[in-house]
Amino acid sequence: MEELALILFSICLQAAIGLMIFATLAKYLYKDASYKVAVVSAAALAVIGLLASFLHLGQPFRAVNSLAHFATSWLSREIWLTSIFTGLTVVTALLLLFKPASQGLVRTFMALAAVFGLLDVYAMASVYTSTSVSAWNYSAVTVEFYAAAISMGALLFLTLSGSEGSKVRQPAVIITGIAVALQVAAMVGYYIQLGASSSSAAQQSLALLSGMSGAMAVKWLFILLGTGLLLFPIQKQQLSVNSSGQAAAEVAAAGLSGTTIYIAAALLVIGQIVGRYLFYAMMIASRVGLS
Template sequence: MHPALAVIFLTLFSGGGFGLMALVATVNDLQIDGGLNPLQTLVAVLLSLLLVTIGMLSSTAHLANPRNAWRAFTRWRTSWLAREGVVAVLFYPFAIAYLVWVHFTDAPTAPAGLALASLAGGLGLVTIFCQGMIYATLRTIRQWNTALVPVNFYAMGLASGATFLALIRMALGGKATFLAGLAMALIIAVAVLKGIYYFWIGRPSGPTIHTATGFNRSRVRLLDQGHTFGTFLTQEFGHRLPREQALGMKTVMYVLAVVIPLATLAVAVEDTSALAALVAAVSVISGIGVERWLFFVEAQHVVNLYHGRQRC
């Protein structure tokens, strides 16, 4: 698949934003580590809204005809893309209401505020699920057609959200031992779940050039694809990554998304250093960015069987 930055940024930033909101709600609901103070809550919700908005705006850059974007809210009965749009828009009023509530009452843990925060966080989690299902429902791309996709989206959204939350807590002068520990646990979950995913998609399965052409009992080879230059199909679906390069990128991804954040978060807790937490946050989001890029480049659409591939 063509790794379009607009689509990568959508799930990368909005996933982190939704994860952050869900964790703000959880931490304040359950008074984890004493809950967040009003300022920390304000900054966290603001950052969540900012990230979600960056994601949403960048997704419209992917549209060839954005004039009709408003119609994308109409087919929520069948389309996960429409559902994602509807739930993501529903997220805004609750998150903004909570922001306003905290700003004027300074009581982020009052029941009414918590109700708003929980609704916003819940809708954020539902949106992450919808985003995962956009990819997971496609039977045409076996690397996406697995339940591990929404699972991974959850793990990464929550891990980056938790890192942001730990950063905010430390930057605004609080102890964040528990929050940093939570972030580290989620980052380890990311490492494990992504490992399972890579193991899963590494096994050959799905359609081959034989089932694509119906010639099942002999060798099939493409002689000519019928056009001299690329088409929409080769430009959109033709991307692939050599194995060594993929391995290199995966190493970079694991270093950025797992190793550096774990190390810097440990340092941040030890030295109560907000700078180390900032490094962790930047590293984790760039690592997940690399992961999302790989997610697209490694996805092999079955239409490639009509352009010369033996299997996808």
């Protein structure tokens, strides 16, 4: 179905963007680490997402035609930015695989990919907030897209970077917590605004959403549970610092590795996927098209 291609595109691209953001930050902080697995995984996700976008458009020539409308079309900007981000990420992965000594070049391409990725998330959200689908015409969509990219990217980075990522584990977890908190706050406001809307299309979308309360519960349960699994050890670490000093803090931080991170990442990613399904399932009015 068409929505499956959209889910695959948006989730894979946003996860790849989040991965590159955290890999870039970690690389600039710890230049000796390569983060090769994380970057190669980001490149693979970006390519999968880009291919899925062509499946959504149906005919590749439609995408080529839309490239000429960068100044007026958010879809055109999204295609350009997605292509640039994917290209930069793939080049970075190739450099790490075949020219690992070119560290300066690697950092440059990583930083460029992260910047274009952040711009791409905004373009992706704007494609929907500028359509005639009333349920999408809210700034909460932009917040949710950024929160998904940051939270998925952070946890996938911790999962894929192994011991190299241990040095940035605590800030990555804290950033994830902040991103999810902002997502929750934005969506609470969104549900209130949608309920108060006078648009019949928005009310139909809300009715559809109400009929999928089970999926909605799964979305938030998984996202919050995944985040909670990470934040509890952070609280435990803080208590250890207060009572036993820095050494105890390091031991507690190490306890976050392994199974806990994998489970938390799986829960959060599944929750975001379910949320993206709900996002497309509540579409009422004209579909997103080329403009």
